[in-house]
Amino acid sequence: MAEGAQILIVDDEPQIRRFLRISLEANGYRIHEAATGHDAILKSAQLRPDLIILDMGLPDLDGLEVLRHLREWTKTPVIILSVRDSDQDKVDALDAGADDYLTKPFSTDELMARIRTAQRHAQPQQDEIIFTSGRLKVDLSRRVVTVDGEPIKLTRTEYALLRLLIQHAGRVLTHQQILREVWGPEYVHETHYLRVYFAQLRQKIEENPALPEIIITEPGVGYRLVRL
């Protein structure tokens, strides 16, 4: 991975993409390009690059949107490029899961060094884009859920809940953990929400919601998604 690592460049300006491509290829990297946010997400899932260089100003989606989308299913290092130098922008990007934030203009040497640093931090790729458990299939990169091959519609909250369970598949998540992650820290005592939403999810996912096989209740503790 050190030699010839694959990098996805996301920027809407062709001349910047060209400049970056040349610089990076000179350093032995293999380059892919995306000009829009949607294309960036698509190519990330298809190509599984080792690192992503993401410009904040994109025509269709906000760079932050793209980053949040990516972080729903992958930990691939992301280096943000931006013309904006405000604290808030940096803080938002870094807290959304960016690995580094460079303000334009930047030097090629610094970018190269920060790429090397980001690569050191890279955790062994083990993100599965498609999760399967019984008749349930979830494509995390496209946010598509199918049951026995049939597409299922989930509301925003239902999906957030399911995604959380998938990210911790096989492990028991406590009521507090779930409420904090999905609804926010101030909701940790609203256990009633769990009853309602788990019932709804099971209604859509389980063969027989009264005898759940995918989402298991651990009374007095929380819920658990069974692997495989």
Place this chain on the structure above:
Amino acid sequence: MAEGAQILIVDDEPQIRRFLRISLEANGYRIHEAATGHDAILKSAQLRPDLIILDMGLPDLDGLEVLRHLREWTKTPVIILSVRDSDQDKVDALDAGADDYLTKPFSTDELMARIRTAQRHAQPQQDEIIFTSGRLKVDLSRRVVTVDGEPIKLTRTEYALLRLLIQHAGRVLTHQQILREVWGPEYVHETHYLRVYFAQLRQKIEENPALPEIIITEPGVGYRLVRL
């Protein structure tokens, strides 16, 4: 580590140390200070901080020297602070193993965000803690109990009881200790609970509950979980 992480501040100027200390403590970090390179290396080894903030300009050793020294034996995240903004300085520091490089003056908010990012990178794979005794296996991090590979369902109280025994495996726990830990101080005389719950646990865990091999009764004293 998330809450109250320990940070070592390395800077020769007392007013900067003071400023950083106040900012960081306000964010819940526990602070240590070093004024020289030698002191930094010494304190890093002694205190094992979770993160190091290292100023490049030190009276005795170059910041780079300190960093190289540290990287010989530890991967603790290091964030470099420097007045120098040249590419070469940044490249040298990052390639020597620094996790980030900030040029003075910098904003507190940005530093905090970059500290959080560095801490994310530090996270060593949360090692799974698995206890084994005969055919019993308890994954404490996932709260999953298996007997001969088969998952077993334990109620909240049964699990609390088992976990307590595991935490003191091999040693006898008195009735009072168990009741106080699992049910609370006001239950120390409800020894009947122990009979019922140990019977239930053995029913689920032991090959032959009448001849227990994992959970041993020490009559008149308490119970004991056998190691391995």
Place this chain on the structure above:
DNA sequence: CATTTTTTTGATATTTTTTTGATATATCCC
């Protein structure tokens, strides 16, 4: 701005767990 969808709230049924009680079995001490 009206319509549709989603979230929140409330009431009630069902399930699971905990507690309690009755009785059997084992252990200890003389």
Place this chain on the structure above:
DNA sequence: GGGATATATCAAAAAAATATCAAAAAAATG
């Protein structure tokens, strides 16, 4: 061995936790 004490087991009643249904409120959609 025998009486006393401690432990184990079984099954019920009571309590707590969970599931379900449906209406009201809020938010999103076009």
